[in-house]
Amino acid sequence: MPAVVGTVTRGTTNTNRLRRIDRWIATLPILRYSVDPLVVDLGYGASGVTALELHQRLTSARADVEVLGIEIEPGRVRTATEQLRAVRAGQTGFAQDARVGFALGGFEVPLPDDRRAAVIRAFNVLRQYDEGAVLPAWRRLVTRLQPGGVLIDGTCDEIGRIASWVDVGADGPRHLTISLRLASLEWPSTVAERLPKILIHRNVDGELVHQLMADLDRHWQYNAALATYGATQRWLATVQGLKDAGWPVQAGRTRWKLGELTVPWASVAPRDFAWA
Numbered sequence: 001m002p003a004v005v006g007t008v009t010r011g012t013t014n015t016n017r018l019r020r021i022d023r024w025i026a027t028l029p030i031l032r033y034s035v036d037p038l039v040v041d042l043g044y045g046a047s048g049v050t051a052l053e054l055h056q057r058l059t060s061a062r063a064d065v066e067v068l069g070i071e072i073e074p075g076r077v078r079t080a081t082e083q084l085r086a087v088r089a090g091q092t093g094f095a096q097d098a099r100v101g102f103a104l105g106g107f108e109v110p111l112p113d114d115r116r117a118a119v120i121r122a123f124n125v126l127r128q129y130d131e132g133a134v135l136p137a138w139r140r141l142v143t144r145l146q147p148g149g150v151l152i153d154g155t156c157d158e159i160g161r162i163a164s165w166v167d168v169g170a171d172g173p174r175h176l177t178i179s180l181r182l183a184s185l186e187w188p189s190t191v192a193e194r195l196p197k198i199l200i201h202r203n204v205d206g207e208l209v210h211q212l213m214a215d216l217d218r219h220w221q222y223n224a225a226l227a228t229y230g231a232t233q234r235w236l237a238t239v240q241g242l243k244d245a246g247w248p249v250q251a252g253r254t255r256w257k258l259g260e261l262t263v264p265w266a267s268v269a270p271r272d273f274a275w276a
Contacts, residue, residue, distance in 0.1 A: 005140070006043075006106030008073045009128040013045035015053070017160040018123055020179040021152065022054050024165075024260070025119055026061040030148050034118040037065045040109060042141075043125035044069040048080025048102055052087065054121070055100045066099040068117075072106040107137050109144040116146040123165070126197045127155045134198045135275075142170050155194045162194050166265065172275035173265040175250065176209075180259040182231035188216035188238070202270050209268040215242060216261075232257055 031037055039058065041051040051069035058065045071077050080102040087094045094100075103110060109120065120141055126134050134153070141151045147170075154165025161181035166173050176199070178191045192203045192213050203210045219241035226234040239256045243249040250262045 003108070004072055004104065004106045005108045006072050007129075009043060009045075009125060011046040011071075011073065011076060012124065012158065013047045013050055014158060014160070015049050017156060017158070018050050018053065018121075018163075019057070019160055020156065020163045020258075021121065021123060021154055021165055022057040023258070024177065024179070025054070025121065025152070026058050028119060028150055030118045030146070030150060031058065031062045031065065033148075034146060036115060036118065036146065037062045038111070038115060038117050039065060039067050039119045040111075040117045040121065040144075041067055041069045042107075042109065042120055042122040044071055044076075044080070044102075045124075046076055046079065048076075048083045048100075050123075051080070051102070052083070052092075052094050052098065052100055055098050056094060059095075064099070067101075068111070069100070069102045070105040070109060071102070072104070074104055077102050077104050107140050109141065111144070116149065117144055118146050118149050120144065120149070120151045121154075122152065123154045124156065126153055127200075129197060131197055131201060134196075138168050138173070142168060145170065153196050153198075155196055155200075157194055162191050164191050164195050166196050166198070173269070175262050175265055176268045177260060177262040179261075180235075182235050182259045185231060185235075185259075188220050189213040198270065198273075199268065207271060209270075212247070212263065212268055215245065215247065219245075235259060 041054055044050050048069050051067050055067040069080055086092055088096055090096050151168040152165050156163035164178040167175050199209050219238040223234050223237040226237050236256055239261055248264050248267055
């Protein structure tokens with residue numbers, strides 16, 4: 001077995017915390033066409049519940065999806081394994097035959113039989129590392145993906161109302177997505193505190209992500225009158241305003257209504273970023 005790569009992080013987790021990224025993963029094309037729909041929940045934390053929830057949500061997109069939770073701290077693997085026993089015994093709300101497992105590991109992503117993951121979700125993991133550790137981790141993790149596979153490095157608040165993530169492929173990072181609970185949103189730039197590690201310190205003058213935060217708030221304020229019709233209508237107008245102003249906003253209104261905004265990585269990348 002390869003040496004475990006990484007360090008133990010805080011392990012904070014909560015039920016339903018990762019629902020926003022789970023529903024986004026369910027839309028990924030790789031889940032539809034992969035011959036081995038294996039999804040890794042890397043660094044799931046003190047409880048295995050996020051891996052179980054991920055499997056439950058992804059089965060609507062791919063019935064034979066498999067989720068493997070990987071943790072660097074042995075005690076957390078033991079705890080999650082005990083939780084899985086309760087699932088198998090029918091003592092929880094999860095399917096007894098859920099294709100879920102747990103294993104010890106880190107950024108080396110140990111998988112048996114030369115398997116590769118269709119998706120690796122690393123949420124609230126790299127946030128606890130130095131910024132300089134992000135690119136080496138990304139480069140290592142994408143080698144554990146199937147062709148067309150996706151690595152997701154993201155961060156969210158403790159109850160999952162504010163989230164953001166970068167999706168990364170073998171060719172490097174592709175997009176930044178933010179996802180916000182609109183009903184309680186005061187300013188879109190509140191997500192700046194939950195940006196992925198590679199961006200969180202770049203919310204300063206001269207950086208592209210700072211301009212995105214400023215423009216989001218400006219359009220949100222400009223469309224304040226639409227709050228009369230609900231936060232969703234105000235958000236839709238905000239995102240459309242960004243697009244009309246030249247931001248290369250992707251996806252469409254179906255995703256926007258969920259409080260999401262996706263832009264290409266190149267439009268927010270740090271000035272000194274280089275994948276190669």
